[in-house]
Amino acid sequence: MSEDLNLKNRDYEAIKKVETIIGKSIPVARYINSKPIGMKIKDGSVLGLALSNCNLKRFPKEIYKLDSLEILNLSNNDLGVLPDSIENLKSIKSLNLEKNSLRKIPDSFGNLIMLQELYLNFNNIENLPESFKKLNNLVIIELIENPWKTNLLTLSWYRKYLENKYSIEADEAFVLEELNDHIITSPKIRKGNIFFGIKKKKKHIKSLILKDIGLTKLPKSFGNLKHLEELFLRFNNFTNIPYSIWPLKKLKNLDLYGNPLDNQSKNMLKNRIPVILEFCRERASINIFISHAVDDYNYFHIKEVSNYLEMQDEIYEAFYCEEDLIGNIEDFMNEKIPKSQLLLFFASEKSINSSIDCKHELELAKIHDIQIIPIKGENIDWDDLKEINLSREIGKEFNDENIHSFCEDLYDYIKKFKREINLYDFGEGKLDKQIMNIKMTINNYFESPKIKEKLNENLNQIEEIFQKFSDNEISPIKYIQEIFNQMSGKSTKESDDSDK
Structure with a gap:
């Protein structure tokens, strides 16, 4: 930093200490948002400060002395926590904390009442404090790629933010927020040709154009667009019909021209829309919960099974209680099982007769109308499973001789199960299950x-x-x-x- 910047003493001392921390000189920048490291100065005060890619592991409290600071960029660092004292950034209007290692946001964050823009993408944040509802001036908040435990759409302040930003219902606006993560080419209009656009009616999206913007997939939340009638996805990079469109029951027009689609998708597009949507429903990614007794964790290779399943196209997440799970296991079950569409029950003498956790997991699955596939271990009989109302006809036997082969066989069976049984509609799924039971019984009979x-x-x-x-x-x-x-x-x- 040059000595002749005419900074106020307080700001000058603060910047010198920050430079010592990062081991670099901070240059003056006219446009602070375009610089990884730089500062914007006006009338002897620092108005903007960028400290991106500075390997910061703690929040530099020296910044608090910059009384006029309005813009702060701390992206691409290694910040794990924010101090309660962050509320001392009284003048802050724009705060960029994306691509750090943040796990938690303090309650005091809600006292940054001047804040207008907040970027928290690509962190490890699971929940947001209730105090966020005090951030009434917030115009932009970006939250993608965090392992949320809270459904953001249950937060009244966030729903209000989305509705104000997009002038449509929050559930549908959330899709547009998530789409930002999937677009790899900036939306543009060229020679009057629309590449990104929406048509709305009564706060609902009726038509959506996502043309030539590098899309390879659509977000899982895409099904929130319950009122969508037209979807234009021309000249993107889809290799198959995006399966997440399956809940769009009002869809009348689907345009995927100019995408490198596989032959199966090309042939499917010749059908009517309801047939296409059912095809997508059968192949949509699902969440799976793996139920097992703690003592059987290694015997059933639970971690390997989960990792394998999560790498497959039609599995979104495969939840399970780890062998050394820390915290309230019951809370984990109560949170993850209702989010799942299928439960795999790894059955053993312990999981059937003595595991309170497994009993609770099975009860939760039945309460939430989640289908169950039993996986029988070697030390029990199918009659043991029949006593807890689990059917042999839709079950599998565990094979520990070749775990990779077992995982492949299990995934193939799950895909078949998904195509036979509607995992999203309990009434229809219950009927599908009985039909599958009859088919399997007849098949076993003739074998x-x-x-x-x-x-x-x-x-x-x-x-x-x-x-x-x-x-x-x-x-x-x-x-x-x-x-x-x-x-x-x-x-x-x-x-x-x-x-x-």
């Missing part, structure tokens, strides 16, 4: 060696029954009935008599 032998003995008669069915001489139900009669040794006449 029996005795039944195969019986089939072989009665092959000619069975072929004749099938021919009748093919010629529409008998109904599907009559066809199935006659097949089973043939397998059980009953004649058609005996079957007709018993029906009477």
